[in-house]
Amino acid sequence: KAVVSTQSTGVMHEAVQSFDGGAQNFEEFNFQTEITNRDKDHIREAPHEGMFLYGIYLYGASWERTINEMQDMSPKCKFAQLPVVHVTAGFSQTDRTHCLFQCPVYNTRTMDGAPLFSLDIFNENVHNSKWALRGLCCSLR
Numbered sequence: 001k002a003v004v005s006t007q008s009t010g011v012m013h014e015a016v017q018s019f020d021g022g023a024q025n026f027e028e029f030n031f032q033t034e035i036t037n038r039d040k041d042h043i044r045e046a047p048h049e050g051m052f053l054y055g056i057y058l059y060g061a062s063w064e065r066t067i068n069e070m071q072d073m074s075p076k077c078k079f080a081q082l083p084v085v086h087v088t089a090g091f092s093q094t095d096r097t098h099c100l101f102q103c104p105v106y107n108t109r110t111m112d113g114a115p116l117f118s119l120d121i122f123n124e125n126v127h128n129s130k131w132a133l134r135g136l137c138c139s140l141r
Helices: 004-020 130-134
Strands: 031-035 052-053 058-061 063-064 069-071 079-080 083-091 100-107 118-120 137-139
Touching: 004 137, 031 118
Parallel strands: 100 137
Antiparallel strands: 031 083, 052 083, 058 079, 058 137, 063 069, 100 118
16 A cells, blocks of 8 residues: 555656646646556556556456456456556546546455545446446455
């Protein structure tokens, strides 16, 4: 948890410093995440901005890597490991919000305390309430 918090604070500092607009503090920025279709073994160098995260487990749905989309989970599976996630900081985007589910990511599956951050999961033609009503969440362990 400390490593993710420290690195995520660095990502936020980097975004605020490199932004050439009128942003003066953290409140104007938020984390933006993109689930890639790559495994950690295929990452050779750090991203130009932000950071890569891996080892995030999704509970309540599965991830289809070929189409890069979240789907219903098969009955025998309890969780699915996500591919590498690219985390950056920037201004919030208001378009596509009806199809964008902000999945809470906790340190452990017991969901103690507040989430560390939210993972942006976009599913075209699937309303975000579908996943919210299922109690979808992620954890680092």
